[in-house]
Amino acid sequence: MARRSRALATAFVWLLVLAALAAWAPTVQARKGTRPPALAQGNRGADVLALQHLLEAQGLQVDTDGVYGPQTTAAVRQVQRDAGLGTTGEVRDGTWSHLLARLEPGARGPAVEALQHQLIHKHGAELSVDGRFGPATGRAVDAFQAHASLSRDGVVGSGTWTRLLDHYSRLPAQSDVLCAYGDARSVDREMWGTASAVAQLRSAAEGYAARGGRGRVAVGDLSQEHGGDIPGHATHEQGLDVDIRPMRKDSRQCTEKTYASWAAYDRAATRRFVQEVHRRAEGRVKVIWFNDRQLIREGLVEPARGHDNHLHIRYCEVGHSDPDYRC
Secondary structure (H helix, E strand, C coil), rough: CHHHHHHHHHHHHHHHHHHHHHHHCCCCCCCCCCCCCCCCCCCEHHHHHHHHHHHHCCCCCCCCECCCCHHHHHHHHHHHHCCCCCCCCCCCCCHHHHHHHCCCCEEEHHHHHHHHHHHHHHCCCCCCCCCCHHHHHHHHHHHHHHHHHCCCCEECCCCHHHHHHCCCCCCCCCCCCCEEEECCHHHCCEEECCCCHHHHHHHHHHHEEEEEEEEEECCCEEEEEEEECCCCCCCCCCEEEEEEECCCCCCCCCCCCCCCCCCCHHHHHHHHHHHHHHHHHCCEEEECCCCHHHHHHHCEEEEECCCCCCCCEECCCCCCHHHHCCC
């Protein structure tokens, strides 16, 4: 009996410990369901680019630059007015349904360009964006339908469009402004995120470099290609969370870690990068966790247990089903 009582007491203590840790750490979230992403002003990337081509297919003039700015917002509102939808300027399920055209081999025009961009960015298709649904595009559609366990009919209807738009994009592990840290296996598997998150992060890194940033931005991980658990990173399941090493005075963040308390830590450069994150995704950053007391006082980051040697950026979507990811 005494042994059983000690076991129960030990279990109770562990429950208290786990509860305390949970209160200090970011909450654990499940993978979102398959549906087109909700987009609004401030978003960037392949999904925005597809949207802009689909707006062109409706006869509207809009720059196809992958940036959801005032011009794209105005075009979306025009489509919504014409379709009798709420003129929010945001693209959610109803607006997507109105814009997504059924495409078959032989089709031409901006909607095919939208499809080609999706196939390139979401599944690595080697295509020319020429607006023609020819044999090469047909093979890329077939390959994606097989990858997504869809009927391989070669027709791009609502099911294929939805899976394409929902599919994550891969962040290049090495580029002129980005580098990856961590073991090779995790780098290969865990550099996937929503198209907007990937593009917004890349844009922030470019802005940081343009402002004379020290070295490249070192990325830990985002999510796996189709979401799912990542050991040690319970929140990285929505394609909207990304870990970043703080900047170092010797610019060696790609190969060496840094704590906010270390002499090697470059607060000014880290501040500059965080400012670019907010600027390049205005209204689409939910929170940045990092335990630098000065940056916390400046309102640029928030504290969180275990975030002394890396920043955790959480991007958000309008209308996300989980309030922790909702803008």
